[in-house]
Amino acid sequence: MSQNPKPSSSSSSKSKSSGLPRKRFYRARAHSNPLSDSHFPVPINPSLFNLSQHYPHFFPDRSNAPKRIEFADIGCGFGGLLVTLSPIFPDTLMIGMEIRDKVASYVDERIRALRTPLGDYHNISVVRTNSMKYLPNYFEKAQLSKMFFLFPDPHFKEKNRRRRVISESLLDEYAYVMKVGGLVYAVTDVEELGEWIRGCLERHCLFQRVGDEEAAGDPVAKVLESATEEGKKVLRNGGQTFRCVYRRIAA
Amino acid sequence: MNLCQTMEETLIDEAENNGRDGEVAPALIAVHPLEKFVAVAIGSELRVFDLERGFGTNLLDDSGASQHSDSIRTIGFSASGKLFASAGDDKLVKVWSTDSWQCIHKVFSEKRVSAAAISCDDHFVSFADKFGIVWIVSLKENERSDKGTQILAHYCSIITSLEFSPDGKFILSADRDFKIRVTVFPKKPLSGAHEIQSYCLGHTEFVSCVSFIGTSEYPQGFLLSGGGDSTVRLWDFTSGTLLDTCEVGAQAGILGSNGDEGPCCHAVTDICASPDGSLVAVAIQRQVSNLHGVMLLTCDLSSRRLSVSKVVTMQETFIPSSLGMSVSGENLWMVSGASNLPGSVSSALARVKVISRLKQMPDSSELEPAVLEDNEVPGGTKLLETLQGSASIAQEEETLAAAAEAVKTAMRNLLIKRQYSVEKRELRKKSRNDRKLKQ
Numbered sequence: 143m144s145q146n147p148k149p150s151s152s153s154s155s156k157s158k159s160s161g162l163p164r165k166r167f168y169r170a171r172a173h174s175n176p177l178s179d180s181h182f183p184v185p186i187n188p189s190l191f192n193l194s195q196h197y198p199h200f201f202p203d204r205s206n207a208p209k210r211i212e213f214a215d216i217g218c219g220f221g222g223l224l225v226t227l228s229p230i231f232p233d234t235l236m237i238g239m240e241i242r243d244k245v246a247s248y249v250d251e252r253i254r255a256l257r258t259p260l261g262d263y264h265n266i267s268v269v270r271t272n273s274m275k276y277l278p279n280y281f282e283k284a285q286l287s288k289m290f291f292l293f294p295d296p297h298f299k300e301k302n303r304r305r306r307v308i309s310e311s312l313l314d315e316y317a318y319v320m321k322v323g324g325l326v327y328a329v330t331d332v333e334e335l336g337e338w339i340r341g342c343l344e345r346h347c348l349f350q351r352v353g354d355e356e357a358a359g360d361p362v363a364k365v366l367e368s369a370t371e372e373g374k375k376v377l378r379n380g381g382q383t384f385r386c387v388y389r390r391i392a393a
Numbered sequence: 394m395n396l397c398q399t400m401e402e403t404l405i406d407e408a409e410n411n412g413r414d415g416e417v418a419p420a421l422i423a424v425h426p427l428e429k430f431v432a433v434a435i436g437s438e439l440r441v442f443d444l445e446r447g448f449g450t451n452l453l454d455d456s457g458a459s460q461h462s463d464s465i466r467t468i469g470f471s472a473s474g475k476l477f478a479s480a481g482d483d484k485l486v487k488v489w490s491t492d493s494w495q496c497i498h499k500v501f502s503e504k505r506v507s508a509a510a511i512s513c514d515d516h517f518v519s520f521a522d523k524f525g526i527v528w529i530v531s532l533k534e535n536e537r538s539d540k541g542t543q544i545l546a547h548y549c550s551i552i553t554s555l556e557f558s559p560d561g562k563f564i565l566s567a568d569r570d571f572k573i574r575v576t577v578f579p580k581k582p583l584s585g586a587h588e589i590q591s592y593c594l595g596h597t598e599f600v601s602c603v604s605f606i607g608t609s610e611y612p613q614g615f616l617l618s619g620g621g622d623s624t625v626r627l628w629d630f631t632s633g634t635l636l637d638t639c640e641v642g643a644q645a646g647i648l649g650s651n652g653d654e655g656p657c658c659h660a661v662t663d664i665c666a667s668p669d670g671s672l673v674a675v676a677i678q679r680q681v682s683n684l685h686g687v688m689l690l691t692c693d694l695s696s697r698r699l700s701v702s703k704v705v706t707m708q709e710t711f712i713p714s715s716l717g718m719s720v721s722g723e724n725l726w727m728v729s730g731a732s733n734l735p736g737s738v739s740s741a742l743a744r745v746k747v748i749s750r751l752k753q754m755p756d757s758s759e760l761e762p763a764v765l766e767d768n769e770v771p772g773g774t775k776l777l778e779t780l781q782g783s784a785s786i787a788q789e790e791e792t793l794a795a796a797a798e799a800v801k802t803a804m805r806n807l808l809i810k811r812q813y814s815v816e817k818r819e820l821r822k823k824s825r826n827d828r829k830l831k832q
Binding site for chain 2: 176177181186187188274275276278279283304310311312313314315317318346347348393
């Protein structure tokens, strides 16, 4: 990421040349237990979620413009997808949700460093939260048009299945925050999890599979595998990825 | 090294023991919609009094002597009054017919049950477990099963209250994460309730209770909720819009004279709305204030306002843990007490009281509710003997006070998220199994 990977003696956590944050200062555990009690602030309801703080460029006079977040990247990790999508949809507000504190602050720093006075990368932001518990605190009913679940934790153990970010009961909540016609994208490199996700979505009465042809024509679907750090790693190692695209349908 | 480890273990044990002290079950009360029966649950015991015939009813269960083998956490009559459900820590949901008081169906849950409700048509019983999963079982003769089918889930949050809307269109679930979820109750519930109608978000602490309120003008009805933030809130539950908030904690401070209590320490434990929608009774878990009894709110549905009308005071130690009312709205039934009291001779204690004259007389503008003396209570001393276990509990002031205290701690432990100091958190991490292997 940084153009100057040589260890520097300065204590700054940002690269001198690019101004981007350096990952080694944001080391975090690979996993965080989504079941545990959270001790970070969560907005009481979506109207109290301060958008002007996240997207100052779109809310210049701190007024509550009618603009709303439309894309959510659940478990955004180091923010690769947000950064890729930002120039493709410059007028769409997107948010990444990440449960690991340090990773979220890395993404925050990264976005700040990327933002230019001209308005690039002002439409993306990140929030540290547990999206499995607090999604309705951030989004109104039928607000989102796209949700992304890229390379989620596989949780192989039977006992830990309920920590998976896609399950039949959590899909109810995702369907609630999505508008009819909105799309859910899920990508994984674990075949077992891919089948699980497909099964959950297939059984759910509010989601319908988007055909391969249609998905192939979707500019977003194309970048999914290559946008994120995990995706790049899988491509590098020649691994297989499993992609699901489902549409939110009316009840 | 060894010494160090034992120290750690004791510290952690201590923390966990504190949690276990909280296994006190507050007494619960339920009133038949036509006031034919009054039921009280205390610990594992279920007591039912038949008001029409004037004697205590024997509950019949073919499987064995005891009705439940561990604390009962939820009881309730169905809207028709034909069925009654009880469930709790013994992971059993029992559905009783109120004609014979025979257990007509028994459901085994994998986890402890925190809430249960019977659907408006008496066809289904729904219950919530400690993992926040809501299950459903059909009560129709040919569809009965002794295991539930999952219909919805709150992600790992204890569900405190489960209710069907009066029109049967929605199922509502409130949890300790401040949420009330309104889900469309589908035509075929056994295949899951996936369509969320709304979320009622506004409480800043756990939600402890919900209650519907409606009149002929507003047949759809509104929702009332109470919680740990010492507020009662009025909602349009189909849209999730908060219509009004009544700060009962702050009001109690003002009304209960010298206000030297800390802020935010009156958790609302139960609310009960009168059927005509005008009056709301609120049970508040007092911390240090001088509020003894229940608070009555008036609800003006046309202007969508809640306001405090009166505090009905009772003797010092009576802090109701559960409320009940029939559709006539004549009497408000209250119970105070708890089971498994630590350091007490009597293991369980329940005290029943009734407030009468809740209906506003046409000729008087003032509401004049009266707390009935023990001999004036419908059913008389016989009822008290059945429901309290003895008619003369009134003397045991101290035990009642202890019970109130125990209920308070139990509620706190159950609903308020435990906070650990940094050191304790580190200690807990050290005892993690994967770390132990490395050592």
